[in-house]
Amino acid sequence: MEHFELCITGAGVIGLAIAERLSKTLSAKYTILLIDQHSSVGQETSSRNSEVIHAGIYYPKGSLKARLCREGNALLYNYCQQFEIAYRQTGKLIIxxxxxxxxxxxxxxxxxxxxxxxxxxxxxxxxxxxxxxxxGAHALLSPTTGIIDSHGFMQRLLQQAESRGVQFAGLTQVLEVKRHTKGFEVLCESGDKNNRQTYRFSCTAFINAAGLQAQQLAQKIESLSTNNIPQVHWYKGSYFKLNKRIKLQHLVYPVPEHSNIGLGVHATLDLAGGVRFGPDVEAVAEKDYAVNPMRAKQFAEAIRRYIPGINSDDLVPDYAGIRPKLHRATEPVQDFVIQSQADHGIAGLIQLFGIESPGLTASLAIAQYVDAELAQN
Ligand SMILES: Cc1cc2nc3c(=O)[nH]c(=O)nc-3n(C[C@H](O)[C@H](O)[C@H](O)COP(=O)(O)OP(=O)(O)OC[C@H]3O[C@@H](n4cnc5c(N)ncnc54)[C@H](O)[C@@H]3O)c2cc1C
Incomplete structure (x- = not known):
């Protein structure tokens, strides 16, 4: 059976950032396998978000979200400058x-x-x-908020990881993880839908960065107590594009809603200067990324609170993403959960749950955090 030192499941921005980081810090003899069920990286939540580099404003004091967002913000701007990823430090207004x-x-x-x-x-x-x-009557200006080309960022992380020997296995789904004398034995299924093949390998360390499906994957890990698997609640957020020209220089947010789920339908800019509004909040049980055009009316109402004159006819359905929340709308906000041996007792296993916003911003800081956790295992 083939052996890898480390297997990372999930090639969203989190798995990619971890692969890039560990390929740099682990000795060259460490073999790293990065797996995703899709043929290419970043096909789920990581390419279905606002692409905002957050400053770290709203999160509870002392939380991982607050700390890793602030650290990640600085790391991400540096990374963009160093590796020529498109970004713009637009600043953000909260109205x-x-x-x-x-x-x-x-x-x-x-x-x-x-x-x-x-x-x-x-x-x-x-x-x-x-x-x-x-x-608006008053506003707060956050100068360190900005936007990033998240696709360019992920491609660059992959390229750097691969250049240091990381192997990316696309179209590969992890089905089961058993305990093994060398750490873990992983059963996968790979190939396109007409030619699926099962494959087993062993690894010393296993990282579950499976995003929306992290809980589902955790249930397939032998001898992991269900007490260590927090419940997930999926909340879809849809976006609409503006089909008329208005000039905006900053990202524009209302004061947040009271629902504990979203920051309110806000205006973000893309790097080409287009204006997009979203995301709203809709509890879902299925992975359905279609945007319902009927929601345009509610969007226009929400937007008119801070940009008068916007009608539903001005809005075109764009895309949607799904947040892997660890709380419901009526429950207190939960933090990112990053578990290691100290939490579940299994050496070499790291699990990431509830990596919702500001996960993109925090990705490089999360990778540093995981690196430090793994070093203690
Ligand atoms: C609407 C919305 C707006 C957001 N806006 C922002 C923002 O502006 N700024 C910000 O910082 N953050 C934002 N976020 C959060 C950010 O997008 C996420 O935190 C981040 O993308 C999570 O990345 P991930 O790698 O954990 O998950 P994902 O990108 O979902 O990656 C997980 C990967 O795991 C793979 N996978 C799952 N199970 C298996 C398996 N068994 N075998 C193989 N592969 C598997 C999936 O195919 C997927 O590619 C937003 C999120 C949403 C939903």
């Missing part, structure tokens, strides 16, 4: 209407507690000067 100023104060306080100390308060006149299309 409060009359009567909502206390929400902005809470956000500013939370940001400060998280070490994000560069938010600026903006009054109505300054907001108008910065963004004439946007209306």
């Amino acid at each position: 409060a209407q009359d009567g909502e100023q206390s929400s902005l104060e809470k956000i500013a306080k939370q940001a400060n507690e998280n070490g994000v100390t560069d938010l600026r308060e903006i009054d109505r006149q300054t907001l108008h000067a910065l963004e004439p299309s946007v209306t």
